[in-house]
Amino acid sequence: MGPVAPGRTISDRLIQALDHEVVLLSEDATIVDLNVAARKTLGGGEPGRPLGDFADTQRASALMTRAIGGSVFVPINLWLANGRTLKMRGRGLRDILTDEVHLLLVGDQRRDQGFSRLKQLVDELNEEAERRSRLQIQLQEALDREQHMRSELVHRVKNNLALLVSMVQLRGTDDSPEVIDALTSVRERIIAIASVHDLLDQSGEVDWLDADELIVSLCRQIDKSLAPEHVRIETSLDPLRLHMREAVPVAILINELMTNSLKHAFRDRDGGCIRVTMQVKDGGVRIDVLDDGSGIPEDARQGSGRRLSGVFARQLHGRLDCKSGDEGTCWTLRFRPRQIA
Amino acid sequence: MAMEELQLPLERDLFFRSIIRTLAGSLEETVGPEEAEGYVSIVGSEIGNWIEEKYCEALGRDKLTPQEVAEVLVDLKRRIGGEFFIESVDDDKIVLGNRKCPFGDLVKGRPSLCQMTNNVFGRISANQAGYSKVDIQETIAMGAPGCHVVVHLRPEPTEDIEGHEFFRVKGPAA
Numbered sequence: 001m002g003p004v005a006p007g008r009t010i011s012d013r014l015i016q017a018l019d020h021e022v023v024l025l026s027e028d029a030t031i032v033d034l035n036v037a038a039r040k041t042l043g044g045g046e047p048g049r050p051l052g053d054f055a056d057t058q059r060a061s062a063l064m065t066r067a068i069g070g071s072v073f074v075p076i077n078l079w080l081a082n083g084r085t086l087k088m089r090g091r092g093l094r095d096i097l098t099d100e101v102h103l104l105l106v107g108d109q110r111r112d113q114g115f116s117r118l119k120q121l122v123d124e125l126n127e128e129a130e131r132r133s134r135l136q137i138q139l140q141e142a143l144d145r146e147q148h149m150r151s152e153l154v155h156r157v158k159n160n161l162a163l164l165v166s167m168v169q170l171r172g173t174d175d176s177p178e179v180i181d182a183l184t185s186v187r188e189r190i191i192a193i194a195s196v197h198d199l200l201d202q203s204g205e206v207d208w209l210d211a212d213e214l215i216v217s218l219c220r221q222i223d224k225s226l227a228p229e230h231v232r233i234e235t236s237l238d239p240l241r242l243h244m245r246e247a248v249p250v251a252i253l254i255n256e257l258m259t260n261s262l263k264h265a266f267r268d269r270d271g272g273c274i275r276v277t278m279q280v281k282d283g284g285v286r287i288d289v290l291d292d293g294s295g296i297p298e299d300a301r302q303g304s305g306r307r308l309s310g311v312f313a314r315q316l317h318g319r320l321d322c323k324s325g326d327e328g329t330c331w332t333l334r335f336r337p338r339q340i341a
Numbered sequence: 342m343a344m345e346e347l348q349l350p351l352e353r354d355l356f357f358r359s360i361i362r363t364l365a366g367s368l369e370e371t372v373g374p375e376e377a378e379g380y381v382s383i384v385g386s387e388i389g390n391w392i393e394e395k396y397c398e399a400l401g402r403d404k405l406t407p408q409e410v411a412e413v414l415v416d417l418k419r420r421i422g423g424e425f426f427i428e429s430v431d432d433d434k435i436v437l438g439n440r441k442c443p444f445g446d447l448v449k450g451r452p453s454l455c456q457m458t459n460n461v462f463g464r465i466s467a468n469q470a471g472y473s474k475v476d477i478q479e480t481i482a483m484g485a486p487g488c489h490v491v492v493h494l495r496p497e498p499t500e501d502i503e504g505h506e507f508f509r510v511k512g513p514a515a
Contacts, residue, residue, distance in 0.1 A: 029513040061513040063383065068513075070463060071474075071506035072382040072456075073375075089379065092508045094472075094496065101508040114372035 021086065021107030024093070027068065029057050032102055041107065043082055055080045068092040068103040075111055087111045150206040158201045161194035184226075185259065191221055192255035196247050209247055212237035215276055215287075218251055219258070226262050230271045233258075237278040240285060246337055249312035250287070253320075256309045257289040257331045265293020265329060284336050292328040354422075362447040362454065369453050377453045382505075385460020392417055393465045405469050407494060411435040414462055414492075418443065425488075433495050435466070439488035442481045452482045459505055462492055467507035470494040476504035 015022050021038035025031060029051045039045050042054040051057050056079040057064070067074045067090035078086040086107060093104045168187040175183075195218050199209045215237055223233045242250065258274055266272040277288045309331075313320035318335025368377040396413050397403050405413065411430045414437060418425040424441035442448045448455075459475045466473035474493040479485040493502060 025513075027510050027513075057513055064513045065511075066383050066386050068510050069386060069467070069508055070382060070460070072378055072460075074379040074383050075376075092506070092510065094506065094508060096496065101510045103513075111376070112372070114376065118371045 021088070021105070023051070023088075023105040025051055025064075025068075025103040025105065027101060027103070029061075029064065029103070037107065041084075041086060042080060051078075053081075055086070064090060064103055068101060073106075076105065078105070147206065151201075151204065154197055154200045154206055158194060158197035161190055161197060165190050165194065188222070188226065188255055188259055189252055191225075192218060192251040193248055195221065196244055196251050200244060207244055208241050209244065211240040211242040211247060211250060212278060214242075214247055214251060215254060215278060218254055219276060222255065222258050222262070226259065227274075228262070228266070230269070231262065231266050232271075232273045234273060234275045235277070236275070238280040240278065240280050240337075242337060246316060246335075249315045250333075253309050253312040253316075253333060254287065254289060256312075261289070261291040261293060261329065264296065265291045267294065269293065284334065287333045288330055289333075290328060290330045294328075295326055296322070296324040296329055358444050358447050362444065362451055365451050365453045369451075374453060378456050381453055381456040382460045385457045386464045388457070389461040389464025390468070392461060393468050407432055407435060407470065410466055410469050411437065413465060417461070418458075425490075433493065435492040435494070437488075437490045437492070439481070439490070442488070448480075448482045449484070450482070452480065455480050455482050455488075458488075458490070460507075462490065463505060463507035466492050466494060467509050471509045472496055473507045474502060474504045475507070476502060 016035045018035055019037050021041050022035045023031065023038045023042075023045075024033040031045055031047055031049050031051055033047055034042070034045050042051075045051075045054055059079055060076055063074065063076045067076055069092055071091050071093075073089040073091045076088045076090040078088055080086055087109050088105045088107050089111060090103055090105045093102045094100070095102065165187055168183050168190065195214055196209065199214050199217060200206060203209060216235055219233050219235055227233060254276065258276070261274050265274075272291060272293050274289065274291045277290075279286045310320055313333055313335070316333070316335040317338070318333055321332045321334075323330045323332075365377070365381065368380055371377075372380075393413075396417075397405075400409075408430050411427050414435070415425045415427060418439070422441070422443040422445070423439060425437050425439045428436040428438050430436070444451075444454055455477055459477055463473050463475040466475075472495065474496070476491045476493065477488065478491060479487065479489040481488055491504075493504070496506075
C-alpha cells in the first residue's frame with residue numbers, strides 16, 4: 001500500500017475489492033479507512049469511528065503499538081464484538097504528505113498455518129512415538145518370556161546331563177575293565193558338556209560364558225575324579241567370553257586331551273604336571289594342554305579320543321597340533337572365535 | 342574422570358545463545374523467514390525501548406544527538422560481545438561496521454537473528470530522531486567477514502532505499 005492520498009484511485013479500488021480485511025487506523029486507533037471485507041467482518045465501521053466500537057482494542061493495544069512503530073508486519077489478533085477472533089498482520093505506514101503515521105491492518109486467517117501444521121505434526125509424532133513405545137513394551141515382554149524359557153531350558157539340560165552322568169556311573173559288579181574304561185570316557189565327556197550348562201545356569205545366561213571359568217571348572221572336575229594324587233593340574237588363562245556353540249567343543253577337546261594325558265603320560269612315574277594355558281591375542285585364541293610325561297608313541301597318536309579331538313578342532317574352524325617327546329607332550333589348539341560377545 | 346572435570350564447550354552464555362539460535366531456526370522453518378521476522382521484530386522493538394530507557398536514565402537526559410545515538414549502538418553491542426564501530430555520523434545517517442557478532446558463529450545461516458539488531462537499532466534511533474530506516478547491507482550471518490549497517494535518520498522522498506522503517510509514535514497503548 002503506497003502513501004495515503006485523498007480520492008479513490010485505482011489502488012484504492014483494488015483494496016476495496018480485496019477479500020482480505022484491510023483497515024487503516026490513526027495513532028489513537030480511530031478508523032481512517034477500511035475496505036468492504038473489513039466492514040463485513042467487523043459488522044460495520046466507517047472513517048472517524050473508533051475501532052474499539054467493533055473490537056476489543058484494549059486487549060490488542062500493546063501489539064498494535066509495537067506494529068505502528070515500524071514497517072515490519074507483525075501478527076495481531078483482534079477480538080471482535082461478535083465473538084470472532086480476526087487474525088491480522090499490522091505495520092506502521094507513514095503518510096509522506098502529512099508525515100502522520102498510520103497503522104495498517106490486513107486480515108490473514110492463514111497467518112499461523114505453520115504453527116497449526118507444526119502442532120499437527122507434533123501430534124502425529126506423539127501418536128507414532130506412543131504406538132512404537134507400546135510395540136517396544138510388547139517386544140520386550142516377548143523377549144523376557146523367551147529369555148526365561150531359554151534359561152529354563154539350560155537348567156533342564158543341566159539336570160538331565162547330571163542324571164545321565166549318574167546313570168553312567170552305575171556299574172555292574174562284573175563289568176570288565178574295558179567296559180569301565182569306556183563308561184568312564186563317556187561320563188567325562190558328558191561332564192565336559194554339563195560344565196558348560198552348569199556355568200550358564202549359575203550365571204543366569206543362555207548363550208555366553210567365561211571360557212576361562214569353564215576351563216578352571218573342568219580342570220577341577222578332572223582333578224577330583226580322574227587325576228592321581230601325584231599329578232598336579234595347573235592353569236594360566238586369559239579372560240575370554242565364548243558363545244556356547246564354541247564353548248562345548250572347547251570343553252570336550254580339553255577333556256579328551258587331559259584324560260589321555262592322565263591315562264598314558266604318567267605311568268611308572270612318581271609325579272607330574274598337566275598345564276592348561278589360554279592366550280587371547282588379536283582376535284585369535286591359543287589353548288595349550290601340556291604335560292611333562294613320557295610322551296606319546298607315534299603309533300598311539302590316532303586313538304578314538306584323538307580323532308574326536310580333531311573333529312572338535314575342525315568344528316571350531318581351528319587347528320590342533322601335537323608335539324611329543326621324552327620331555328612330555330604339548331597339544332596346541334588355535335582358533336578364531338566366530339562370534340564376539 | 343568426574344563429570345565436572347570434563348572439558349566441554351558448555352557455559353551459560355553459549356547455552357542461552359544456542360537456545361535463541363534454535364528458537365529462531367524453529368520459527369523460520371515453521372512459519373517462514375518473513376513471518377518469523379514479524380515475531381522477532383516484536384521482541385527487538387521491546388528490547389530497543391528497554392535499552393534506550395536504560396541509557397537515558399544513566400545519562401540523565403532523554404534527548405541524544407546522532408553522534409550519541411551511534412555511540413549507544415556501538416556500546417550496547419560491545420556490552421553483549423559484538424565489535425561494532427562508527428564509520429561515519431551526520432544528521433541524516435549513522436554508518437556502522439562490525440567485526441564480531443554477539444551470537445558468534447551461531448549466527449551463520451540464521452539471518453533472522455539480524456532482525457534483533459535491525460529492530461533494536463531502528464527502535465532506539467527512531468525514538469531519538471523521530472524516524473529511522475535500517476539498511477543492513479552485509480552480514481556475518483550471510484557469510485560476509487563483517488557487517489555493514491546504515492541507519493537513516495530522515496525519510497527519503499523516493500523511498501528507494503532498502504530496509505525497515507521505524508517511527509516514533511505513541512500508539513493505542515499510550
